[in-house]
Amino acid sequence: MSRVVIRTCIGCRQRASVTELLRVVADPVADSAPISAVRTIFPDPRRRAPGRGAWLHPNTGCVDLAERRRAFGRVLRMSTPTDPTPVREYVESLIAH
Secondary structure, X not given: OOOOOEXXXXXXXXXXXXXXXXXXXXXXXXXXXXOOOOEEEEEEOOOOOOOOEEEEOOOHHHXXXXXXOOHHHHHOOOOOOEEOHHHHHHHHHHHHO
């Protein structure tokens, strides 16, 4: 019997299997970066990047909801502003294909 791993989407707050969700991570901060610098959020489709991750349905609606609710910074435990543009571009490229 195989175990199904369930996570919660940070956009719509619905629970789903990890195979249905996209993992996102924040970029690592360099020591020379100012504390107030904007942190970029990147997609992690292979689910292997180091660090704290968050889970999101790969559709623009969930990305919009997560952005509107400021869920990226809260879930990834960051006090600095976040920029999810790479995540949005990745999701839009998935939809285009």
